[in-house]
Amino acid sequence: MEAHGEPGGGTNATAQQEQAPVFHMEKICKHFGGVQAAIDVSIALRAREVVALVGNNGAGKSTVLRIASGVIEPDSGKLYLDGKQIELHGPREARALGMETVPQELSLAPHLSVAANMFLGREVVRGWGPLRILNKSLMRRRTAELIGGFGIHIPNLDGRVFDLSGGQQQGVAIGRALAWGSRVVILDEPTAALGIEETARVESTLLKMREAGVGVLLVSHNLDQVFRVSDRIYVLRRGRIVGERMTNATTADEIVALITGATTGTVEVGQSGEGVDNGYAQ
Amino acid sequence: MTAAQAGTNQQVLAGAGPAGPPGQGGPAGAAARTSRLGSSSLAFRILRQRETGIVLVGLLMFVVFSVLSNGTFDSVENWGGITSTAAELGIVTIGVALLMICGEFDLSVGANFSFAALVMATMIQDHYPPGAALVVALAIGAGIGLLNGLVTVTLDIPSFITTLGAFFLWTGVTLIVTGGETVTILPPTPALLNVLGGMLGSQIRSELLWWLGLAVVVGVVLQRTVTGNWFFAVGGKRLAAVEAGVPVTRTRVLAFVICGLFAAFAGAVQLGHLDSMSASFGTTYQLEAIAASVVGGCALMGGRGSMLGAVVGTLILAMLDSGLILSGVSPYWYEAVVGVILVAAVAMHTRVGQLVSGAGA
Ligand SMILES: Nc1ncnc2c1ncn2[C@@H]1O[C@H](COP(=O)(O)OP(=O)(O)OP(=O)(O)O)[C@@H](O)[C@H]1O
Ligand SMILES: [Mg+2]
Helix, strand or coil, X not given: CCCCCCHHHCCCHHHHHXXXXXXXXXXXXXXXXXEEEEEEEEEEEECCEEEEEECCCCCCHHHHHHHHCCCCCCCEEEEEECCEEECCCCHHHHHHCCEEEECCXXXXXXXXXXXXXXXXXXXXXXXXXXXXXXXXHHHHHHHHXXXXXXXXXXXXXXXXXXXXXXXXXXXXXXXXXXXXXXXXXXXXXXXXCCCHHHHHHHHHHHHHHHHCCCEEEEECCCHHHHHHHCCEEEEEECCEEEEEEEHHHCCHXXXXXXXXXXCCCCCCCCCCCCCCCCCCCC | CHHHHXXXXXXHHHXXXXXXXXXXXXXXXXXXXXXHHHHCXXXXXXXXXXXXXXXXXXXXXXXXXXXXXXXXXXXXXXXXXXXXXXXXXXXXXXXXXXXXXXXXXXXXXHHHHHHHHHHHHHHHHCXXXXXXXXXXXXHHHHHHHHHHHHHHHHHCCCHHHHHHHHHHHHHHHHHHHHCCCCEECCCCCCHHHHHHHCEECCCEEHHHHHHHHHHHHHHHHHHHEHHHHHHHHHHHCHHHHHHCCCCHHHHHHHHHHHXXXXXXXXXXXXXXHHCEECCCCCCCHHHHHHHHHHHCCCCCCCCCCCHHXXXXXXXXXXXXXXXXXXXXXXXXXXXXXXXXXXXXXXXXXXXXHHHHCHHHC
């Protein structure tokens, strides 16, 4: 069952390149009124790969992730899962395909229990029709297993999420995505509210997910974290991808320069020798 | 299939435990387990219940009025009266509380109540089958609710405004149609009206059973079904529900429809009780139903509330109505006292919540 990833988390660049992406976005555009939030954004994500998306505030990172998770629809551009074009009309469809998201804005129902949140939108039921009865005990038991396995300490799984600390709530949101994301897990600033120990736990779980064959797309402002966990980095600036680098072939200084636009000019080509779009677009 | 996927991932996650940073699962884990046991003890769970405080307030009120009224308040006759007053408001409140849990308001329930019941009364007067008249009344109620819901979600405006508009609209329509006349159904009263609001035995009216029965049914739906879960999720944080894949628009509209349906049914029940209906009946129900819901623990911003709370909240208002009179206080005090109780109840829900659960958070 356990997929055999490279021990130690090190990734072999050539092996990666031969593999087709599990998920990719092609020339995605999205504007809000006069704001061009995403312009011709192409991102590829392979199974067994953690890809980081970095950029300044307002660069368009969340917009790109929200398109990938089906929350908003792009003005133009295409999405592919396993090489097949998909259209997402709402997050439910993305989830049905095994794509799970932890949005930047904490996304739990505050007055429902941890277990109810874990299973929100995919409740386990007995019976049928509008009066399907919730199988609360099963959901509670499974939640205890999931949360326990993830290493988050939640004092009371029956209590309202509202009464948990911010970090514990974030833990529940991340745990939910990791529990259900079988193909792709998308995380927008997942550890911004977490302490050092919890952050380390999330990072190690992301790496476990990668080894299990999931593609992970991560937005983070924490460059140390990006360098700790990612295999590849895309830099987004004012809605455009301005660079793509293999993590082990770049430096923080170079990424910062790309983020801030200190290296001006045209779209840069990854040092791995690959163009931004080619190789992934069909 | 999703279950199988979850199974796979569970193993992945379970595997993540030992690989995590050292020091977890030791003493800290043991402590967490102890406090989990402590927090699930029966006394603690009862205290945590938002309704506990208001049930105690209701009992206190019962004792005080019983003493002040020299035994007339807690008589069987008086409780027959209290419960039948409460039943009509209570049925409206069931729908309003459910809608508030879903994060919305309906200020048009009073107008809906009298319009639907007036149409029903008129049809019965005109010798249509009473059953058909009831179905039409319920369809009107559900239709008004549907319209409220569709306008709210498609125009994306607050339901407070939509339903305030609907209140004026349907009040106006009712007056236009009836000319403000009271419609009275002359004997022999159709059996259906007795089933809805007639006497059961010497003291109790059937509307009491309708009220409590419907409250139980809706309570089970809220606590035990997927749809109920979604009402809480949508009312608690709509965006979170959207992102979790809950069909939010459908859920919101459904809540409006149910609320409208209950308002119309309450109207039918009152027609069964009084055998007459007027546009002036039910005009204060929207505010009283919101007051009863809030007294019973519904959060104004949605996401919290219960049928137990809705029933107790309604009962408190009804006890007040009767208790003040029997205690020799002018009934004009009713509104004033309701206002004070409303504010005090919300303050209590907030403070008790902080005391019991907030301390640990
Ligand atoms: N729903 C929306 N309506 C209008 N403008 C929007 C909307 N969502 C995003 N924008 C705009 O699009 C641009 C990109 O926003 P986005 O949230 O994607 O940035 P971000 O890179 O995630 O920033 P941050 O690091 O602050 O989270 C911003 O200028 C923002 O104001
Ligand atoms: Mg963002």
